[in-house]
Amino acid sequence: MTNSRNNSNEKSFNFFLPIAFILSIVPIIVRVAAVKLDENAIKIWGVTVKADLFSQRKALLLMIFSVILIITCVIFFKKIFSRKDKLVNYILIACGVFILFTFLSAIFSKYRQVSFWGIFDRAEGFITIACYIILFLYSLYTFKTTNNYKYIITPLLILVFINSFLGLFQYIGQDLIKTSLGASIAGASSNSGIDLLNEKGTIYGTLASYNYMGSFVAIALPILFCYTIFEDDVMYKILSFIGTLLSFWLLFGSTARSGIVGVLGALIFGIIIFYKPLIKRWKGLLIGVVALIILIIGANFASKGSLFKRIPSLASDAFSIFKDTSDFDYTNYTPVKDIKYMDSTTEVVLPNDTLKITYESGNPVFKDSNGEVVPYALNGKVLSTDSEAFKNITFAFGKLDKKSVISDSLLLNINNQPTFLFKLNESKVFHLIDISTKNSFDLQTPETFGFKGKEKLGSSRGYIWSRSLPLIKNTMILGTGPDTFVFDFPQGDLIGKYYAYDTPNIVVDKAHNLYLQIAINYGVIALVGFIAMLLIYIIDSIKLYALKNTFEDKNQMLGAITCLGIIGYLFAGIFNxxxxxxxxxFWIIFGVGIAINFMNRENLRKKSNK
Structure with a gap:
């Protein structure tokens, strides 16, 4: 394959080099930061400070690098920026729409502090979004030669190797980040308040969650796999092959179905793009694929099936989409159907009865739906009953805090799990309060759209999406502000949460869908701008590379495999x-992809003019 240098034999400083450094460093930063919550976040979590291990320091470093890139662009403006064609200009206009309406959403947000600086465990406010766009534009304009692609491949390999190393220990339940050495490196301590929720047998590396490992692999695996096939340099070919194997390890070891969907999406487009060249290399490809399948199956066998453990659920979810669940009522499948207040009585509606609670003579009194007393007696520190209808429900009755003069709180446990907390109000009624914040609130029955009976689809993403889609009608022009999803989601939908997550005491802080996230937080117009950027690029890529008999030079091959990485991320974005x-x-590789497409269009124009 011809190694085209494409107009760049200059020996001056390579302005794309800083991108390689950023790409290698930012994703692997794991450093604890204490984040002071604003008043809106305090109402959600009930504390004033939260510890963040995976987001704040990454965002801070990204801001520092972005400032350096801006200064570099100002000093070397003429050397960096050059004219592009109309197609690139259309993408830049769409990008302008995206960032403008994201900025306006932050400016006019009710949650301005979070909108600009982000929430504690995400740090993706407008400032961070602006940094993404800086990376995107800088990559687009400084990637000017095929040689620069090694500054993409090498960082991707570094990220894969580091996360695979950490992932091995996470997979066997010996997470290095949780060790005293790992904690000291990350600046954490035993009382830092960080709870790593990832379970044994799932890999999250330095990316906070196995779901985000899936998004990363959806980018890296298609690029490394194709690079292994088409690269002629022996060293890079070997390293890319190792990186491909490790990427498969990260994919299945993370158990992220979003990553599997992303890779499958890239595979479909890869077949369209590389069909004819692959046919010519079918023997080598077949040997490689068979060897890969044998290795993966062997690893799955050695791990007693844990690598493939979530694939059946992916298939099950796919089939369940087509089931008719229009008459499904999820409240029939929760231990509590509703909580109501009738005069001085609190009614806990159960599937087969109703437990009525009143406050009499300094103690709670319990009755069934017929008004007959349910005999609850003190058993140790809890109130329990032998009544068959209510034996799974116990209570803890006492003072809510040190300020309480009398016993004023009632904690309802279901199967010994703390579930609902009540406090006596001024009317001497046990009213529902938030377990974390201790603030009084009423149950919500939010508007929903779609996914009825499919709330548990995709690890309960169906629940989140059904409650999120109606929010879009309020964000057609401007969103609620970057990183503010947690404030607008109906957190008071406790019964819905109970069905979806088997507990009502959970905070839903993200949409688990890239496009819903943008539509709600940045606004539908910003989403249109984002999608327009991608559609222009992907359609252009298909026109340039799809169903070619062969790739004339390295630029074309690199353009094609870069597009597959972008497509993988976008498919994973359906779930993350x-x-x-x-x-x-993503934003760096997106900018590189546009730059390579421009170079290839210029080459085609020159050939057609000869």
């Missing part, structure tokens, strides 16, 4: 939102 550990990788 943007996050500061992965999004910079």
């Amino acid at each position: 939102d943007s996050v500061v550990g992965v999004a910079p990788i």
